[in-house]
Amino acid sequence: MLTFAAKAADVLRFAAIDRIGRDAHGEISGFQRPQAAAHIREIRDYLEKPNAVLPNPIVVAFIDHVIVEYREDGSAMLSIDVREGPPGLVVDGQQRLSALVDIDRDFEIFISALICPDEAELRRQFVLINNTKPLPKSLIYELLPMVDDLPPRLSRRSTAADLTARLNFEHTALKGYIKQHTCPDGIVADTVMQKIIMESLSNGVMRELVNLPKGADKCVRLISNFFEAVKRVFPEAWYGQEPSSSRLLHGAGIQAMGDVMEVLAQRAGARSTDEFQIGLQCLKGRTAWTEGEWELGGEIRRWNALQNVNRDVALLKHYLVNLVKSDLRKKRRAASAQLREGAVS
Template sequence: MPELRLPALKIHQGRGRSLYTFAMDGKLVPQIATVSRVRRDERTELHGYQRPEVLAHVAAIRRYIETDESPLLPNAIVIAFDERVRFEPGGGTDADGPGYVETGTLVIPLVDGPEHHRPGFIVDGQQRCAAIRDANIDAFPVSISAFIANGTADQRSQFILVNSTKALPKGLIHELLPGASGALPAPLRVRQLPATLLEKLNFDELRSPLYRMIQTPTNPGGYIKDNSILRMLENSLSDGALYRYRNDEALPYTGEMLTLLYNFWGAVEQVFPDAWNKPPRRSRLMHGAGIISMGYLMDAIRHARDDSDGLIEVDEFAADLKVIADDCHWTEGEWVFPDGVVRKWNDIQNTPRDIQRVADFLQSRYRQSQKTRGR
């Protein structure tokens, strides 16, 4: 198999990881690396991690490269290679130099066939690579930083970390988090569990009543904003119905969490069929205010049934929801709140004040019904 041999520096970093720095003609990068586009297959399995090219950004870089004004792209392209790439030490290390740097040759196989067979995936710099690829120039050398990845999960983690300080869409980060591995910043670690639950809610065709209803980069047709679901899950994980299954000393009991979520939202679908799976402009149940406030109600029902054995079944959740159904106005009518405020159904907004108002109202009506029923 033909190979590309490039002079390189091997930089030893923490915990046995190494970074390889080298230069090559940007026109040749597509021969060794491709972009792993984020997508889901027919079984809803997540593949890749990169967003589509931003055409306007690519065009602007291309125009700059094609000018006669000595264009300079100082930032390195970041590439994740698989284990087919190897480093051959040069044997001429300066004894007085730093011990964490080796000189040598990076050997990269040149693979024919589909792009996804290439040994490298671009982690950062896809817009620059696309601009150089399309530019009307003969060559444009670029600096490249590369590492050998331990699989797709490692690539996703590095992609998230590299782009965490840039304007990377939050929805893309949330969709990649369940399949990421290794050390992540604390704010991302906190969101990894709710992002994992969201993925199951959205793509478990057999069990989830919310199947493909949540809007994500790979499911843009969903009516419910992913951030609304995440906030509902985070609230419950913090001190609600899901908290008891967190198991902070070991792996969380995600199976029990998901069963509770499936049962509750299955009951919501049963009790409010006219408000289910509609655009938020037609149903405030699918709106951020509805999703988050109903999450608080789920927590209240779980707390009220705290003496029940096992998880609450769908019919049990449905029985509790039916007693407050007439007070809910997701698609028509007016909300009449205890403080005398009257709001038309579509005047409810996704603001902290409105969410709290609806959540408090639903929980209050539910607790009153429990007293009436002697529970």
Template sequence: MTTFKFQAIKARQSDQHIVVSFAALASELQQFAFIERVARDSNGKLSGFQRPQIAGHIREIRDYLEKSEAILPNPIVVAFTSGMEIEDLDDLGRCVVKITSDDGPVGFVVDGQQRFTALSQLPDKDFQVFISGVVCEDEAELRRQFVLINNTRPLPKSLIYELLPTVGGLPRRLGDRAFAAELVARLNFDAKSSLKGMIHQHTNPAGIIRDTAIQRVVMNSATDGVMREMIREPNGEDLCFEVINQFYAAVKYVFKDDWKDHTPKTSRLVHGAGIMALGYVMEVLALLDGARTWQDFSKGLSSLVGKTAWTSGHWEFASDDQRHWKSVQNVNRDIVSLAQYLITIVRADAKARRAALIEPLSGLPEA
């Protein structure tokens, strides 16, 4: 058992949390704190929360800290769910912090991981640093604090979004994104998903489709589309998963040559612009055709065959707006132009199919 004791100051902040500040040697910090990287197991279950290291940034910090005049005034934030005891000394906030570790570090680095790593690379200089210690009730609360602390910092938004489904009590703008992030993670890791392993996330860097693009499709649908009503059902999340799963299964089937073995650089079908534009097509087919299965969606999507330029040729958005296929970018203007082009064709086809069903009835004799 290893025990550390530090003179500390306790701040009066949240009634639900204890926050203390103290100074510790880098060698001590390495023994009671560690970095838990974000990852998923074979079943897609999320663990950890920290992004991958940035080697260049760490090297710059290390080189600076090696200088005799170096200072590091910003504290490293370390959260504890166990292993920390606080003994108050007076009413002014002065206290003694005792950190006990039985089987390795017990503190999670919430903020300052690059500084933490750089300090570990200074074997000849035991630098003393400030620590802000936060006592959290459990790991869920720890993740919540990580998201709230880092949401205003320049961390990758995709990492924050991937963590959202595991965190409660968030501001509404983040809470609305949580459902989309959870559904996208399911699309990426569910064995029955048509997009399994294809979505690029921090826990799946080999994916080719940007998670934020699929999240936009889900958020648009949940706000103003077919998922808006589905989500209110007792099995709403399953219904939402199935409709988007079936839709992209149809996309893969109808445009197999433009999908298979392609990347965003070689096909706009798997590019953010194509993914989001097709999300609007999904809504049209779900509304006009009542499409729910991949066969239903395939029927409507087939009207686009021969009229797209996913991997070559030109898009004829208008008589005065012809675009080379690669010129369509992941910007709102291009996404809207592409979506309107696709929707116009799909709507016309749906209208023609309905008319073809009604026309034979007109020749029937009156009763």
């Protein structure tokens, strides 16, 4: 393998992106996936920043039309014949290269060149290079809060990851409960907690809360107060339990309770533990966290049949949220009736 620097525009003079497809006889050709427009746009937006760097090389493979001359000092001269078109094929980095071509910057990148004896070896190298085990998403997310100038998608995840870490390591109701790479003994998946936070930051109570003075502190306190109330209302489903023994600590239960928190915070103005605890009372005796059956809109499920899949999560959310909303309506009607009686008397 040889490594050298080149400008993005020059790379396309000696390397092409060969996208996977099949001919009329069903024979496969090419190997690269289709362009991911959103991913390319995200990379381009980052590269347009003045402090952008791109340390990852573009890997280009050659079968012919190249000559390598090795020198005594350990370096080498690579000569590429482009008279018949680009002889190289991009093996890794097609999205990065596409993004680089779109920006108006004189950007140099590293190229790692593979010289393959035939097409079979080229395809083998493509499979090996692109089949490496990626870092776990949860590890990447845990590191995000320490990184600046992230794309919008990762910036939202970064805020959620930061709040999740604070919930896990500060004095909160969830301290030590969230499973992270830095807290492997946790119970609740960090990505599940991040998901309910991201939804709230996008469309819920935390959307405005986070922008207030000390907004992040307020978000942490809100979530902590809610889950402290959850622990008080459902102690038997929380303490000493795991996701396999209690659906309250399961991904489905945590996500559903995230929606319950939103309803109580937005419709009832709940902020303190006591206020959330009052709002959760309507769920007592109507859940099947650790035993029994759920009656979910005419569908009967055993307590442990609910899984962390979209349909099951949506069913549980709908069931719990409807109970809470119905209870809030009853309380409002009762309060209005009392006001009317007071006015008459």
